[in-house]
Amino acid sequence: MFRIILKRKFIIFLGLSALISGCATTKPASNWFKAGEWYNGLALMPYADINKAEFESQYKKNKSRWDKAFAYLKETNLETVAPGKYLLDGDSVYVSVTEGPDKPYEQTNWESHRNMIDVQYIVRGKEKMGVAELSKASVTKAYDPAKDVANYTAAGKFYVAEPGTMYIFFPTDVHRPSIKVDGYDVVKKVVIKLRYTK
Structure with a gap:
């Protein structure tokens, strides 16, 4: 039972890590996009x-x-x-x-x-x-x-x-x-x- 709970917590941890990692990679891109230097007028x-x-x-x-x-x-x-x-x-x-x-x-x-x-x-x-x-x-x-x-x-x-x-x-x-x-x-x-x- 303890192993199952531990396994579930680990899976939740992996999911949250992936979510946080995804946010970390998309937020800078969103900031770059909004800054608008790329469109040059x-x-x-x-x-x-x-x-x-x-x-x-x-x-x-x-x-x-x-x-x-x-x-x-x-x-x-x-x-x-x-x-x-x-x-x-x-x-x-x-x-x-x-x-x-x-x-x-x-x-x-x-x-x-x-x-x-x-x-x-x-x-x-x-x-x-x-x-x-x-x-x-x-x-x-x-x-x-x-x-x-x-x-x-x-x-x-x-x-x-x-x-x-x-x-x-x-x-x-x-x-x-x-x-x-x-x-x-x-x-x-x-x-x-x-x-x-x-």
């Missing part, structure tokens, strides 16, 4: 549930790349920029601008990337996007290194993306973009790809 903010710890880690590892990406969003007239692909730093940071119709939910897929981070921003219109944890998703199409994509089934959280908020997806974020919102037949969108540093 950019008038856009990431969506509320962004992985702040991963954002801080990747920003500090690749500051010059992130600065180029955010400078593009800040300094480019996104309303008038033509659809196409624009290189900001070779294949380490590049931009894809699209303008056209989104798809019905059934024609979209949950996806993730291993080598690139997505910064997705709706310039004009509205689009639905889903986000789920990679650890809770099931693979439906194996990772394709040439396309840097794998597909999944997942139960995620959905957002209506519109001008003013950017969505940043890391390799652990399974995401489902390009879902049509009723009433918005044409959506202009900017996707910036940044190379992920392990």
Whole structure:
């Protein structure tokens, strides 16, 4: 009986230690995020549930790349920029601008990337996007290194993306973009790809 009680106390101790440790690692990231040095005058903010710890880690590892990406969003007239692909730093940071119709939910897929981070921003219109944890998703199409994509089934959280908020997806974020919102037949969108540093 004494051993069982001791074992339970140890398990509770481990759980509390993990919780405290988790808080310790996320609080500095939250403070860094709130301080806002990263956005350098950019008038856009990431969506509320962004992985702040991963954002801080990747920003500090690749500051010059992130600065180029955010400078593009800040300094480019996104309303008038033509659809196409624009290189900001070779294949380490590049931009894809699209303008056209989104798809019905059934024609979209949950996806993730291993080598690139997505910064997705709706310039004009509205689009639905889903986000789920990679650890809770099931693979439906194996990772394709040439396309840097794998597909999944997942139960995620959905957002209506519109001008003013950017969505940043890391390799652990399974995401489902390009879902049509009723009433918005044409959506202009900017996707910036940044190379992920392990």
